[in-house]
Amino acid sequence: MMKALFVVLQFAFIFTLSEAQSSILQPQADKSFNITYIQSLTSCSYTAVITTSCSSVEYTRDQITISFGDAYGNQIYAPSLDHPSSRAFERCSSDTFQISGPCANRICYVYLFLTGPDGWKPESVKIGYNTTAVTFYYNTFIPNDIWYGFNLCQSASSHQISSRSWFMYGILGLVLSALM
Known part of the structure; x- marks a missing residue:
């Protein structure tokens, strides 16, 4: 009976490890990202602080667009954040944008879209709303003409599944120990 319990616990441990995700998140290209579902309500104001990496080009003439939102389909979109005369997105600088x-x-989630010949490397994107803010760390050059960023909306639900798995393993352990 102890061997059976040991085998079951080993299986549970291996299964749990296989569900573990890397603690370092990297931005990803998303060919299926769609900005057509933007609600027409414009009642909230967001602050986006975009920090350009010190290893980026000195300045960029590229057109930078941002879209971010929540897990419930509320999507915020701001085309053409940069303006050539604004000197936005210079190396080692932070630029602040008010977005409604x-x-x-x-x-x-947050996605950036870049169009242009220069290339650009953001360090981070911080989105603030009311008293809360969330920061996404890029530290990589943005590919041209594709939405590139993070979607952590599914990560939150997969964490809940993982927590339920741990709960089930605990119940299974209690049942097996009661049978012995």
Whole structure:
């Protein structure tokens, strides 16, 4: 009976490890990202602080666009954040933008879109709303003509599944120990 319990616990441990995710998140290209579902409500104001990496080009003439939102379909979109005369997105600098859009819950995704010949490397993007803010760390050059960023909306639900798995393993352990 002890061997059976040991085998079951080993299986549970291996299964749990296989569900573990890397603690270092990297931005990803998303060919299916769609900005057509933007709600028409413009009742909330967001602050986006975009920090350009010190290893980026000195300045960029590229056109930078941002979209971010929550897990409930509230999407905020701001085309052409840069303006050639604004000197935005210079190396080792931070630029702050006020962006209006539908009121969202917890911001869980952000995508950047770059069009142009220069290339650009953001260090981070911080989205603030009311008293809360969330920061996404890029530290990589943005590919041209594709939405590139983070979608952590599914990560939150997969964490809940993982927590339920741990709960089930605990119940299974209690049942097996009671049978012995």
